[in-house]
Amino acid sequence: MICEDQGAALTPLRREVFELLLRHDRPVGAYELLDELKSLRPKAAPVTVYRALDFLLELGLVHKVNALNAFSACRGQEADHRGLVLICRSCKATVELEDHKIDNTIRRSAAELGFEAGDEPVEVVGTCASCRA
Amino acid sequence: MICEDQGAALTPLRREVFELLLRHDRPVGAYELLDELKSLRPKAAPVTVYRALDFLLELGLVHKVNALNAFSACRGQEADHRGLVLICRSCKATVELEDHKIDNTIRRSAAELGFEAGDEPVEVVGTCASCRA
């Protein structure tokens, strides 16, 4: 999903946080982001970043990568997409995968157990090509 | 996987931590576990729990649930299984799902991108049946 205004509330602060994320091709921790944000906004505190991230997560512009305790700008093709994110345990690189077939299979299996899968990307931890080489 | 000795190093401390986990039917945070462990072992500190957990994770007796920053005794049927874990965002209940078909599908799709999926369960966050009712 390309950076685009989703409505009224994409304030300068929130946009700044989002743009910082876009500059990275890997998930970034909140405190690393905070350090970067401070050069723009010396008053920034942890909660500044977390609030902006909450907003961006809500909109689906950003994903939280639980396996890394980090956040990444959504790189998917479709707005509000579902799918998988592959995470290299070694170099922390991630790739987003929008595979409706896998997604549907997972959702159906979950549904058989009375479980309704949410929209957050499903995380798959492993090793990327360059780290295996 | 039922609780069973996997070799020499399942010490009393490690067994205690594992048995505490088995008493819960949901993932438990390390500090919650620490509180419980302290009634058996007043000297226990955070690192005590984390070291025991590292050992149990290594053996595959325990899974870390990244989405909850918590740990659960493995409830799977097969030793060293792969699979999915469904996590209710509302009540934090989890269900383990050993579905080779889904697992293989995920692994193949990852492999197409040069990515080798690891053995950790794939986490699916959603809402369980009772929380939807």
Added chain:
DNA sequence: TATATAATGTAATAACATTACACTATTTTA
């Protein structure tokens, strides 16, 4: 303009996890 709502500032603290080093128990080897 007055009021309400949304956003941000500021400070403190909570929750999760690791490092470093000392000490003890167990295993290995001489």
Added chain:
DNA sequence: TAAAATAGTGTAATGTTATTACATTATATA
């Protein structure tokens, strides 16, 4: 068995990630 090596645990401190509470400022609405 004694010495040495390895594995496990104790103890203290610290690092990292995330939230709460309340004050202030900006924006929207009446």
